[in-house]
Amino acid sequence: MNKKIKGSLAVVTAAAVAFGLSSVPAASAAVKTYTIGYQGPLSGGEASTGIDEQNAVKYAIKLFEAKNKNIKIKLVSIDDQGDPAVAGTVAPGVASNKSVLGVVGPAYSGATIASLPYYKSVNMALISPSATRVSLTDPTSPDFGGPIFHRVVGKDDLQGPALAKYATAGVKDAKVFVFDDQSAYAVPLRGYVEGGLKKVAGATLVGGDSVPNTTTDFSPTIAKIKTSGATVVIYTGYYSQAAVFIKQLRDSGSKAVFAGGDGVFNQEFPKLAGAAAEGSKVTGVGGLAGISAKLEADFKKQMGVSSGVYSVESFDAANILLAGIKAGKTTRSSMLAYVKAYNGKSISGNTIKFNANGDISYGLFAGFTTKNGVLVNTGIVK
Amino acid sequence: MFAVLIDQFWSLTIAGVALGFIYVLISLGYTMVYGVLRMINFANSEIFMWGTFGTVITSRDIFNYTQTSEPATGGKLALVLVSSLLMSMLVAGLTAIFVELVAYRRLRMKGTNRLATLISAIGISIALQEVMRLLTDSRPVGSPRILEKIILTEVWGANIRLDTVITIIAAALIFFVLERFIKLSRMGKAIRAVSMNEDAAKLMGVNLNRVITTTFLVGGLATGAAGFFYITVFEYTKFNIGFTMGMAAFTAAVLGGIGNIRGAFYGGLSLGLLEVYASAVLGTQWKAVTVFIVLVLVLLFKPNGLFGEAVQTTRA
Structure with a gap:
């Protein structure tokens, strides 16, 4: 599909979401639905990266829903094409959609920088699986993403x-x-x-x-x-x-x-x-297969495709937001506070704990x- | 700083000449149209890009070569190469005629302002690029290796490779044929007549539309041939390669004197050499800067480029 058409579709989707079309249809009184986003290139020349990452996020949601029958997760796909110019047009819609509690992404550093002002204004927690530019977590840089930006990937x-x-x-x-x-x-x-x-x-x-x-x-x-x-x-x-x-x-x-x-x-x-x-x-980045063959086999069974680039990181990032939802952090501010204080395990076995600038201590x-x-x-x- | 230039002088020179000849052929697309219409054919860069796909389609889809196949040899090699060349020329030639019909002819017949044609040419070049982007899903396309890049001999420490030799000889030949065509054929004379004085040419019974279409066609054929050589040397194309190559070829045309076929020749070669020498001595990041400084200097002293304007300079 045309990059531009896709781009505008993404804008429309984001806008539709923003204007409340996403109002949650409650299946039963006991089941609650919460919304998180994934932002990355889902169309255009870099689309394969975004699709791989989003699949890992969907996989994490699947596993989470299977364990927590009373919680449903709605995933909003935010297509920025990995392009700062597009990111600047889709991020405002997501920021104004109050139901989105946090975002896995943005996938690319340039798109992250372009999106930051919109998300900062609404305290949206961001956990990027793949934005590796050093300046994003450097408090002396104008690109600094704090306090909302976090990443579960090693810096450059x-x-x-x-x-x-x-x-x-x-x-x-x-x-x-x-x-x-x-x-x-x-x-x-x-x-x-x-x-x-x-x-x-x-x-x-x-x-x-x-x-x-x-x-x-x-x-x-x-x-x-x-x-x-x-x-x-x-x-x-x-x-x-x-x-x-x-x-x-x-x-x-x-x-x-x-x-x-x-x-x-x-x-x-x-x-x-x-x-x-x-x-x-x-x-x-190694992917789920690098962690264990069993995990990869299950991914393939559940998702129908093999895990791709940054699947470990995307999976980890989604799990942090999902854990927050489970812990009852259902506002943006409480979610952000939860992420900042998060102390848990990556599927790779490493400890995920963000420092004050949003970085983890290891790089895989x-x-x-x-x-x-x-x-x-x-x-x-x- | 000059160690690389001294050490690798002949390798660089050969690479520069091969690149230069590709520029020469693309410059022809600009210079021919300018010579006749006094207008820049902004779509020529995309005509080139489409031409590169002619070669890829021939080797990959018609002859079923893949990235892992063995390179062709003997008669098969000649067959694949010649049909790729013809296909690229055909694709680019047809695209050029299409551009003329859509972006130039109607507006010209209506006697519109020149700027309108300029915009319509930019418009069609964007359209051509976007169509290819959709067709290829924005991905780069690798071309299978048809011609094994055998090192023929070593001269002064430089490897003389088969693909470079073929590019230089064949491109020079194509240039020569086209130049003779313009010089000697009846149609070529008509093209020069229109370039000299459109109204007088019309009065002498020259069919203006046919001349202009032929001009676009010849420019397109040359540009398409450049597409073939580009793929043979670099084995890679993408929907957006036209811009860089087109810009360079346009620069070459202006450097040599736009509208002048000889100018395209010398402009293209000087640019190819200048680019590799500048990259080697100053670092590749200085390539564009050096090229444009040289261009500005040349234009300061010779405003019409190295070889002046067209063969026919008088025009109201």
Whole structure:
């Protein structure tokens, strides 16, 4: 469907919800219905991320409803297409819909920043499964999301070192070349990767570049890589450019290890790059399958599809809001207070407790390697 | 700073020339239409983008190649490459004619203001892009590898790859054929006549509509060929690649002297080389800045671009 049509539909939905069309039909007197939202890209080029996340939220709701027969949960889908411009148009409608107690999301950092003013004005608790930009929880930054923003995902300052470690693993005296796609996501991440490299024994940074994300001809960058004698190349950017780049790098005859961050973490990457992607290393989030096969099997049975990206994080985030509802926090303010004071377990076994800025204390970044055209999980990077 | 340039000079030069030739062919789409109508064909970038899909459809859907298939060899290779090239040229040529019919002809017949045509061209270019976005679900499309990128030989430390060689030779050939067509054929003469003086050409019995349609077609064919070479080298396309490439080719056309076919040639090549050298020396983030500084400098001293305006400069 057209991004714009979808976008306007989302606005309409949000507006409809806002004007009370969502008034809760009580099935029986004992059953109460509460509403939470999920915000992320549900249409457009990034839709697969949002759909994966929302499925995990729906799964959490299913499990919750099965355990709590007297509570029904209504999920409002908020489609921001991962785009700050769209987020700014859908967030006001959600903010004015009083029935929404809290939101899982927004999925993307840029969309989060655009939505924050609307949610801040109504004390809406936000728990993002995937917005990793550091400034969101930095009180000195204008992007600071406090007091309403929380996230159950590790920040880029945790991902950077994990990526540096994973990329150079098994390479003796790694000579590393790092380049970014000039996006607001990639430039800071590159900085954290370079910082992380300093702590990797034997690794040296031999060069870098900054390439607009519309580039298709990477020959100047490849020339630099060759001159620098790099044995490891790390790209902070997104999968479609990474696929174009890796083909050109391999065609140039270079055998350097290629690695990328969670922007490259997409099964489309090996599909687009074909054989050139073999052996590429990517950091990303492990998914339910990384926790236990039994959990994944149950997810597949209940939802009809496999769990996707950020499913652990989305599941955790939804569970916090659901626990709040169970604890009787049925106003936005009480829900926000509940989230801030939350102390519980993630399905991954870690303890979820937000610090004053909305961050958790751990980051789970799994390493993936391309084998036979598929990104294969090789476990959490430690 | 210059270490990369010195170390990789020939690799960069070859890459720059190959990229330059793709620019040359797209610039033709701009320069031809400008030469005849004195109007910028803003839809040319999207004509290029549609052209790239011609190649992808031929190799992926007609010859059933996938990302994992072995590259073609021998006669099959030539067959797939030639049909992809023709398909891209056909798709782009038809799109160009369509653009002319919808965005230009009617408005021109009504004698509307030039700005109206400009807006209708921008309109149709947005429409072309959105249609492709819907068809591809906003996703990037990878093209199967048809031509194995064999390294033919090494010259001064630079790898000479088959795909680059084919791109350079074939693109130069296509350019040469089109240039001869404009210079020597009857239709080519008519195109130049209209470009020189529309009214006089009409009085001499030149069918204006046919000339203009042919101009769009020739521009479209060149742009479509560029789409084919782009896919052969980069094996990737997306609904929004037209903008960047179109902007670069338009810059090349202005650099060389828009309306002038030779200008498109030299403009395209200089731009391709300039881009890779600037990226290598200053860092890729300075590519666009350098290109536009050079463009401004050239226009300061030669307002009509390196090669002046059209072959015919007189026009009221």
